[in-house]
Amino acid sequence: MAEDIIVIRDLMKIYRGGVDVVALDNINLNIEAGEFLAIVGPSGSGKSTLLNMIGLLDTPSSGTILLKGTDVTKVTPNERARIRNKELGFVFQYHHLIPEFTALENVMMPMLIAGTRKEEASGRAAELLDQVGLSDRVNNKPNQLSGGQNQRVAVARALVNRPSMVIGDELTGNLDTKSSNRIYELLRDLNRKMNQTFILVTHDMHMAEKTDRIIRIVDGKVVCEMNRDGETFVSNDACSVGEDG
Amino acid sequence: MFEMDVAWRHIVSNRRGTAFTLISVAIAVGVIIMSLGLTEGTKQQIIENTVEKNPHLIISPKEGENYIYLYRSLSGLAAAYPGVKAVSPRLVGQGAARFRERVEGVEFIGMRPDQEDLLMAVQDDMIYGSFSDLQYSRHSAVLGAALAGNLGVRPGGEFYLSQKNRSVKMKVAGLVSKGTSRESTLVYLPLETAQSLSGAGDVVSEIGVKLSDYSAAPEMAADLNLNTRYKVTSWQDFNREIARFVGTQSRINDIFYALIFLISGFVIANTTVMIVTRRTREIGILMAMGARRRSILKIFLIESLLLSPPAGVMGALIGFVFAQIVALYPLDVSTGSTSGVTRLMLVINPEFFIYAILFALGLNVISGIYPAYVAARLDPVQAIGSEMG
Numbered sequence: 001m002a003e004d005i006i007v008i009r010d011l012m013k014i015y016r017g018g019v020d021v022v023a024l025d026n027i028n029l030n031i032e033a034g035e036f037l038a039i040v041g042p043s044g045s046g047k048s049t050l051l052n053m054i055g056l057l058d059t060p061s062s063g064t065i066l067l068k069g070t071d072v073t074k075v076t077p078n079e080r081a082r083i084r085n086k087e088l089g090f091v092f093q094y095h096h097l098i099p100e101f102t103a104l105e106n107v108m109m110p111m112l113i114a115g116t117r118k119e120e121a122s123g124r125a126a127e128l129l130d131q132v133g134l135s136d137r138v139n140n141k142p143n144q145l146s147g148g149q150n151q152r153v154a155v156a157r158a159l160v161n162r163p164s165m166v167i168g169d170e171l172t173g174n175l176d177t178k179s180s181n182r183i184y185e186l187l188r189d190l191n192r193k194m195n196q197t198f199i200l201v202t203h204d205m206h207m208a209e210k211t212d213r214i215i216r217i218v219d220g221k222v223v224c225e226m227n228r229d230g231e232t233f234v235s236n237d238a239c240s241v242g243e244d245g
Numbered sequence: 246m247f248e249m250d251v252a253w254r255h256i257v258s259n260r261r262g263t264a265f266t267l268i269s270v271a272i273a274v275g276v277i278i279m280s281l282g283l284t285e286g287t288k289q290q291i292i293e294n295t296v297e298k299n300p301h302l303i304i305s306p307k308e309g310e311n312y313i314y315l316y317r318s319l320s321g322l323a324a325a326y327p328g329v330k331a332v333s334p335r336l337v338g339q340g341a342a343r344f345r346e347r348v349e350g351v352e353f354i355g356m357r358p359d360q361e362d363l364l365m366a367v368q369d370d371m372i373y374g375s376f377s378d379l380q381y382s383r384h385s386a387v388l389g390a391a392l393a394g395n396l397g398v399r400p401g402g403e404f405y406l407s408q409k410n411r412s413v414k415m416k417v418a419g420l421v422s423k424g425t426s427r428e429s430t431l432v433y434l435p436l437e438t439a440q441s442l443s444g445a446g447d448v449v450s451e452i453g454v455k456l457s458d459y460s461a462a463p464e465m466a467a468d469l470n471l472n473t474r475y476k477v478t479s480w481q482d483f484n485r486e487i488a489r490f491v492g493t494q495s496r497i498n499d500i501f502y503a504l505i506f507l508i509s510g511f512v513i514a515n516t517t518v519m520i521v522t523r524r525t526r527e528i529g530i531l532m533a534m535g536a537r538r539r540s541i542l543k544i545f546l547i548e549s550l551l552l553s554p555p556a557g558v559m560g561a562l563i564g565f566v567f568a569q570i571v572a573l574y575p576l577d578v579s580t581g582s583t584s585g586v587t588r589l590m591l592v593i594n595p596e597f598f599i600y601a602i603l604f605a606l607g608l609n610v611i612s613g614i615y616p617a618y619v620a621a622r623l624d625p626v627q628a629i630g631s632e633m634g
Contacts, residue, residue: 052626055533057532057533057625057626057629058626077537077538078537081532081535081536081537081538082535083535084532084533084534084535085534085535085536086535090530090533090534092530092629096526096527096530096629098251098254098527098530099258100254100255100257100258101254105250109247109531109534110534110535112247112250113247113531113534113535113536113540114535157534
């Protein structure tokens with residue numbers, strides 16, 4: 001059994017204002033290394049908020065998040081930045097590549113932020129672009145690539161520093177079905193070949209069913225969990241498939 | 246350093262924004278250089294027409310006395326001071342010049358031509374004859390051109406110079422034109438002739454001193470006042486208005502430069518804030534990739550720094566070119582005789598361009614600090630956009 005890469009305990013996130021909004025309500029979750037996991041739920045359920053917490057882009061109101069044994073809720077902002085750079089990769093709905101840089105330069109960026117030499121970063125970036133099937137597009141800028149190609153560049157960028165896990169938020173939300181399938185197949189392939197951990201938020205159950213484990217969140221709570229058993233999923237609670245999105 | 250790569254790429258990809266910032270700073274710098282040049286030109290005119298056309302110091306008789314008796318030793322004492330370029334003992338008096346039936350009131354200056362020329366550069370203003378001719382004849386005089394015109398006397402002609410009941414026949418050895426109202430009453434004559442005319446004996450009424458640095462005059466005046474019993478005044482004392490004008494000009498210019506700095510600074514800061522707003526998502530992505538807030542701050546500060554030298558050079562060129570154009574068309578401005586300014590004059594010193602580059606650097610960096618701070622303080626979640634909320 002693989003070790004837990006993420007352990008979340010009693011996680012709360014409350015947005016204080018005129019009316020307090022409980023975005024995450026006592027979340028408890030373990031994620032193993034090498035998992036290919038989807039988090040689903042209706043709009044406003046807190047799935048993206050949970051992703052922000054795991055991705056160290058935001059801090060919880062209470063609770064703990066252990067990343068490879070370290071409580072990342074208590075570290076300094078600079079340490080959070082370092083962990084994001086070294087341990088996490090992000091793929092967003094919009095690829096968010098830097099438009100002035102080529103595909104190769106975009107993929108190199110996390111390594112350059114880490115202080116890696118340009119030659120080493122360039123070699124690693126080229127290798128990843130080859131893995132995602134874009135070795136002939138290394139010198140193209142984002143505006144010279146299709147949506148699907150840009151998203152593949154974003155996947156390569158997320159992997160460049162060999163992160164413990166890659167976080168994706170509706171990463172096929174802006175793509176057509178064919179491109180979406182292609183992206184998910186790519187991630188599936190990387191998960192199998194590299195034992196790369198993927199945590200993907202999606203409202204599309206069709207895409208979620210391509211993963212191995214589906215966590216459903218409603219009103220900030222984990223309401224059910226489904227694990228792959230061959231070609232189907234087995235839930236440990238009553239989950240209504242099809243209510244999401 | 247990835248911050249440098251990102252900053253450089255921002256600059257070359259955002260041509261419109263970069264050009265706008267460059268032009269804004271360049272115009273500000275160009276205006277500063279023109280203003281510096283105008284101020285320097287005006288100051289030089291004032292100094293040339295006023296300060297340098299008069300002695301920097303005047304030594305007057307002791308209290309209760311009308312003349313300086315020991316003028317030779319006193320002149321030697323003054324000449325021994327460091328920075329003294331010229332010392333000229335003079336006997337100045339009021340009299341009348343008569344040529345045929347015409348009579349004009351005059352102020353005559355009895356002096357030694359070699360010393361007076363060092364003091365007042367009289368030969369430079371001579372329009373006829375040589376000032377040094379006064380050394381060779383006790384009855385030669387140099388007249389102001391306007392005075393000669395009023396009297397109707399020409400060079401070589403003879404006229405009578407009188408004071409009280411004494412009169413002496415003088416020959417016009419030359420004419421001088423200083424471009425001031427003094428030339429309608431001015432007569433230069435040998436010191437001995439003036440002493441004879443006044444009947445006062447071997448005395449002078451004042452000693453004029455010229456320094457290599459006019460700003461040192463008050464200090465020397467104070468020292469001479471302390472060590473002798475003679476009254477010593479500096480040009481700042483007898484030209485208080487000019488001294489005040491020069492000082493006030495500097496202060497006014499400082500305020501002007503500060504205003505230019507503020508206005509340009511706000512324009513550039515505003516532009517950079519707009520750029521930060523446009524790049525909010527990119528900043529969020531960089532933070533998501535692990536860039537620290539300090540790195541984000543660095544990126545925008547580096548952008549500001551990289552733009553400074555070309556902006557400064559452009560501004561310097563603009564200032565230089567406009568200065569040359571203005572110099573082709575000298576504009577006459579009449580500001581009255583007291584300040585001595587008669588033309589709009591630009592004087593561009595080489596150090597102005599160094600000031601220009603430094604100004605551009607300061608302007609860009611200080612204007613960029615606030616937007617850079619705003620960028621670094623962005624919340625990465627909000628910066629990345631609604632899909633993360």
